[in-house]
Amino acid sequence: MVYKSLDSISISDIVNLGISPETATQLHQKLTEIIQTYGSDAPQIWTQISTRILHPDLPFSFHQMMYYGCYVQFGPDPPAWLPHPEDAKLTNIGSLLERRGKELLGPSYKDPISSYSAFQEFSASNLEVFWKTILEEMNITFSVPPTRILLDDPSKENQLLNPGGRWLPGAYVNPARNCLSTKRRLSDIAVIWRDEGNDETPVNKMTFQQLRSEVWLVAYALETLGVEKGSAIAIDMPMDVKSVVIYLAIVLAGYVVVSIADSFAPNEISTRLVLSKAKAIFTQDLIIRGDRSIPLYSRVVDARSPLAIVIPTRGSSFSTKLRASDISWHDFLERANNYKNVEFVAVERPVEAFSNILFSSGTTGEPKAIPWTFATPFKAGADAWCHMDIQKGDVIAWPTNLGWMMGPWLVYASLLNGGSLALYNGSPLTSGFAKFVQDAKVTMLGVIPSIVRAWRTKNCTAGFDWSNIRCFGSTGEASNVDECLWLMGRAHYKPVIEYCGGTEIGGGFITGSLLQPQCLSAFSTPSLGCNLLILDKNGIPIPQNAPGIGELALNPVMFGASSTLLNANHYDVYFKGMPSWNGKVLRRHGDVFERTSRGYYRAHGRADDTMNLGGIKVSSVEIERVCNSVDGRVLETAAIAVTPSGGGPERLVIVVVFNDGYGSKPDLIKLKASLNSALQKNLNPLFKVSEVVPFSTLPRTATNKVMRRVLREQLTHIGQNSKL
Secondary structure, eight states: OOOOOGGGOOHHHHHTTTOOHHHHHHHHHHHHHHHHHHTTOHHHHHHHHHHHTOOTTSOHHHHHHHHHHHTTTTOSSOEEEOOOHHHHHHSHHHHHHHHHHHHHHGGGOOOTTTTHHHHHHHHHHOHHHHHHHHHHHTTOOOSBOOSOSEEOOOSHHHHHHOTTOEESTTOEEOHHHHHHSSSSOTTSEEEEEEETTOTTSOOEEEEHHHHHHHHHHHHHHHHTTTOOTTOEEEEOSOSSHHHHHHHHHHHHTTOEEEEOOTTOOHHHHHHHHHHHTOSEEEEESEEEETTEEEEOHHHHHHTTOSEEEEEOSSSSOOSSOOOTTOEEHHHHHHTTGGGTTOOOOOOOEETTSEEEEEEEEOSSSSEEEEEEESSHHHHHHHHHHHHSOOOTTOEEEOOOOTTSTHHHHHHHHHHTTTOEEEEEESOTTSHHHHHHHHHTTOSEEEEOHHHHHHHHHHTTTTTOOOTTOOEEEEOSSOOOHHHHHHHHHHTTSOOEEEEEEETTTTEEEEEOOTTSOEETTOBOEEOTTOOEEEEOTTSOBOOTTSOEEEEEEEOSOOTTOOOOOSSSOHHHHHTTTOOEETTEEOEEEEEEEEEOTTSOEEEEEESSSEEEETTEEEEHHHHHHHHTTSOTTEEEEEEEEEOOTTOOSOEEEEEEEEOTTSSSOOOHHHHHHHHHHHHHHHTOTTOOEEEEEEOSSOOBOTTOOBOHHHHHHHHHHHHTTSOO
16 A cells, blocks of 8 residues: 655545544644654654554554655665663663663763664673673572583584583572562562453462462472472463463472473374473363363373373363373372472572473474573573563563463563563453453563454454553564554554574574664564574675575574484584584574664574464474375375565465376365364364465475475465465
């Protein structure tokens, strides 16, 4: 759509959007005053419009008219939000720079906004100083302090064995103990939650004192299982207050959490239990979503799980009989009944010990089993402290699950920084969740773009007050510009901090910042403490700060990043075949990124055969394995993630080659329904095929590998003039 410049917009143009003549006249008068005051300074004009004119009750088409009209002559990457100098000084990083800017950066330091880029460069080239500073600022405590922050042996032999260096050598620590420490008053609120269906009742609240007591009790009960310290214990539950208590108790007691998403089918659950060698699993009988009851315990049983501790979803009784070897939640807690309110002394472990095993899809069909060490939680917490500016008293909500990295990330991001964790036990796609954000007074709301699209389509946030939000976070998928603009408008144009990283990193490598102008659906900076490079077609790094597009690579020395995999060779997966930079082999990540002429970054999907569906990484091989067996007339399939022409989350397209040995080819609409049913039953109920496209043959390499990149390019071209 073509938009008029602001100075040519008339009152009738505004009325045509469904706004009353009286209101349109008032809006036009304010707009005229702003234009007269700020002249041709488009970013300042937009800042004034977004704070003085726009509000959530006005039609979004008017928001678009103002935004696009303001930037008609601006060119690419117009800022949607500008930091205010005084507000910047109150952020965690701004406060740090005001106190120590000249010490860290020298006499060139000016102010938090002007000097942020210099600080980012300092953080990436002075890793020991930076991380020592951040851990001190966050008040992270060790039972045995590290001998130093980083031990990085430059020898060629060590670069092959451990390219990422050794972090916090000699340290003993427990991140769960740090979460429960008295960084806030015991009477302060640690967790706020509400169950779906109870949307008219007050939110539930748990103080830090109550959280500590509940975690201690579960930790004592865990010890009655007779499981050796360091053993793996799984959680397959929705992310609610009980699963958070269980998560912290497992870590506090010196065991290893195995993260399993509550949407997985039995075979996927089984794979993760086997890879992690889990000794027990926490689950619940059912998942209640609206008027639906979704079995969960039965899936765990079908996965042939070890000992299960089973929580009733409602009340104290179960809808199904437990296996003889399994334990009810009530009986499990009764084992430690004598220890109620008795402090559990945290099991301090070496910093390189595992705290959590998570899973991320590779390209071989088997998920990569990625261990988080006892250091990784501090990377998650530091990212939240640095980039989302989580402070004491903040309320943080992010619809997710402990089966994905953002679940543990959310726990540590909130509690390590003295914030309150806000949990809605139900679908985030409803007005009930929107009301919870209002009632819980959420200050940082995290999203994946698919959720934002659903909110906008259903208009389910209408009428709710989100004015307490200071910023949004967005991760998991590429954002769409208009949906990002719409989201900002729900909270009177608070910034959206785009955030991208990985399970194996424990956080992000690229992000937005409250100290920099933010552009819609774009990243403004590498994460603090991180160097990233974009490789050209020949694998050579494009000069830093120069525009370009290519596969992204990372400096291997990253705090909190993985150094091992349980079921694959870590070096082969992340380093083999990668170019060197400054004497170090670069770390592979697999995403294609663009650095724009104005210095922003945009994501362009995966460079390999792994795709991102609704924030869930899955390999093409996993999807194709299911699709190939759906219909006998299907010879082979290729699963391709296609980015819509307008940007936004990837859509799943299945390319189908039919077997000539069969007569009639199947109806594509019926085949699509069959593929969806099979994927949702065998892989994940959240996966959805957008389109089925027949091809005569699949393009292949000389070694017979399917060239999915070629298919992706062809489908993207086709999709520019279709519904793909």
